[in-house]
Amino acid sequence: MIIALFPNEKKIQSFELGIQICEFLEKQGVQVVVEDEKAAQIGAPPLSSVDPTKIRFLIAMGGDGTLLRITHNFSHLDAPILGINLGHLGFMADVPISDIYPSLLDLLSGKYIIDHRLALEASCNKQSLYAVNDIVLHRAQNYSLIELAIEVDGVPLNTFVADGIIIATPNGSTAYSLAAGGPILSPSLEAIVITPICPHTISNRPIVLAADRTIKIQYLSDYDPIDVRADGLNALLLHSKEIVSIKRSKKIFKLVCLHRHEYFSTLRSKLSWSGKLK
Numbered sequence: 001m002i003i004a005l006f007p008n009e010k011k012i013q014s015f016e017l018g019i020q021i022c023e024f025l026e027k028q029g030v031q032v033v034v035e036d037e038k039a040a041q042i043g044a045p046p047l048s049s050v051d052p053t054k055i056r057f058l059i060a061m062g063g064d065g066t067l068l069r070i071t072h073n074f075s076h077l078d079a080p081i082l083g084i085n086l087g088h089l090g091f092m093a094d095v096p097i098s099d100i101y102p103s104l105l106d107l108l109s110g111k112y113i114i115d116h117r118l119a120l121e122a123s124c125n126k127q128s129l130y131a132v133n134d135i136v137l138h139r140a141q142n143y144s145l146i147e148l149a150i151e152v153d154g155v156p157l158n159t160f161v162a163d164g165i166i167i168a169t170p171n172g173s174t175a176y177s178l179a180a181g182g183p184i185l186s187p188s189l190e191a192i193v194i195t196p197i198c199p200h201t202i203s204n205r206p207i208v209l210a211a212d213r214t215i216k217i218q219y220l221s222d223y224d225p226i227d228v229r230a231d232g233l234n235a236l237l238l239h240s241k242e243i244v245s246i247k248r249s250k251k252i253f254k255l256v257c258l259h260r261h262e263y264f265s266t267l268r269s270k271l272s273w274s275g276k277l278k
Contacts, residue, residue, distance in 0.1 A: 001056045001108075002031045004047055004077070006070050007038050008062030011086040017097070018042045018061060021084075024101060028108055035074075047074075055079045057107065057256065063087030064175070068231045071132055071253065080114045080254035082107060091174045091270060094261045103258055112258045117187055118169045118211055121249040122228060124236060131230035132253045133172030135246050137217060137238065138164035138197065140227040145200055147220035152213050159220065162199040167192060167215060167246050171253065174267075176232075182206040187263065192248075215246045 003025060007014040015038070022032045022044050032044050033055070039046040058074075058081040060066045067083050083093025084100060095103045106112060122129040129135065139146045148165050150157040168177035170185035173193055178184060182195035183206060190211040196204045209215070218241065219226055225237040228244055238244055257263070267273070 003057045005034045006060050008066045014061050063090040064092045067092050080256045082256040094266045115255045115257050117171045117253040119249040119253050122246045124244040127236045129230035133175045133231045134168040136229050138227045142223045149218045151216045160196050163197040166195040218243045
């Protein structure tokens with residue numbers, strides 16, 4: 001079995017832990033490779049030295065942002081990803097430092113499921129973006145609120161006057177959309193949530209749609225171009241009167257979910273919910 005390890009250089013303990021994890025996995029008979037730029041610091045072979053189709057799992061060391069970076073930068077790797085949380089608010093990276101080695105043993109012994117999670121694709125002017133969490137249209141350098149007209153399967157929904165719009169997957173419902181007042185969607189749902197960012201009219205509220213809907217958003221304001229960004233990473237510019245189309249991506253996001261780390265327990269922990277349990 002080959003596992004690819006991705007340390008986060010911005011986390012102080014990432015490389016030290018990476019060395020320990022590499023040694024632990026090798027003792028279990030696993031071949032470990034590390035992304036090329038960091039392989040020497042871990043003391044493992046570089047990712048490019050193996051056939052990418054032979055890689056069984058990817059292990060991200062950081063937080064949800066690290067998982068997203070890996071998903072975008074290593075899109076040719078089709079293996080599911082496991083997240084070790086070296087940060088704070090991680091919903092995908094749900095393995096805490098205190099539970100790394102029992103979690104890795106569970107991974108090797110098959111005590112997990114692979115979640116196949118919905119992803120999005122945005123297209124405009126022959127450019128496209130892929131998103132695991134969300135596609136965000138934001139006013140960028142414009143000082144005023146912007147007008148965005150939204151259609152769903154060709155039917156007008158609303159014209160929002162706001163700082164922008166978030167189109168989020170269930171996976172991304174606990175990210176920017178949640179901060180903007182959107183609902184939490186269970187990751188297993190086949191749905192998309194549209195969440196306005198600071199809308200001018202308080203009656204504008206998030207709306208949840210079936211995942212097979214096609215959403216078209218036209219930028220109406222005669223201002224500077226606005227930002228269309230996927231997962232806070234890759235972006236394109238949308239000019240006045242242009243339209244961006246957003247729909248379900250054919251590509252799916254594969255996340256390793258260990259039996260020992262359950263989604264609702266992660267929610268309670270990360271959101272500091274204090275209600276009594278039975």
